[in-house]
Amino acid sequence: MEPVATRVPAGPLFPIGQGERSDAARNRQLLLDAAEALVREHGAEAVTMDAVAKRAGVGKGTVFRRFGNRSGLMHALLDQSEKKLQAAYMFGPPPLGPGAPPVERLIAFGRARLAGIEVEGDVHREAETGTERYSSAPFNVTKTHVALLLRQADATGNTWLLADTLMAALDAGLVMHQTQVLGYSLRQIGDHWESLVRKVTAPPPQ
Incomplete structure (x- = not known):
């Protein structure tokens, strides 16, 4: 018998960002777009909290508040x-x-x-x-x-x-x-x- 526990219910599959204010969601996407651009141009090793903040034109603290640390940013x-x-x-x-x-x-x-x-x-x-x-x-x-x-x-x-x-x-x-x-x-x-x-x-x- 196949394990029922591994089955994933239908519906929204990635809840990250649900319930965010529209401005918070836009800021989050701005940071992710900046990080993605760095990956495409220079590779993942170029993605640091400082580099993302500079690319997005925000303070480094904003990046830390949104993602916690570099690992959180990479998972996002x-x-x-x-x-x-x-x-x-x-x-x-x-x-x-x-x-x-x-x-x-x-x-x-x-x-x-x-x-x-x-x-x-x-x-x-x-x-x-x-x-x-x-x-x-x-x-x-x-x-x-x-x-x-x-x-x-x-x-x-x-x-x-x-x-x-x-x-x-x-x-x-x-x-x-x-x-x-x-x-x-x-x-x-x-x-x-x-x-x-x-x-x-x-x-x-x-």
């Missing part, structure tokens, strides 16, 4: 990235969004995830530390999506464990090691993801 950046991917696979066009066969959606999901790691890999690697991330809302929303597509594709076995296994192949730290140390291209890793998805969703031999 990752949440923002996850929201974009979530919107794409929930409401965007196929094959990533609804309307395509489940296997094709799984393949598209993996390739989209890899594309995000290419741009924001250091953010993923720095934010995705510690076992607590496996019980976080972003991780479990994504896991639920993958498990649902596996079930729709009639994959055999425990779809929750299988979802964990598949998502491990998209771990930011591993993907960056594969590209930066082992020399694989993202296209090769994406092709391997597709092969893996097709194998685990293939009908059992008669």
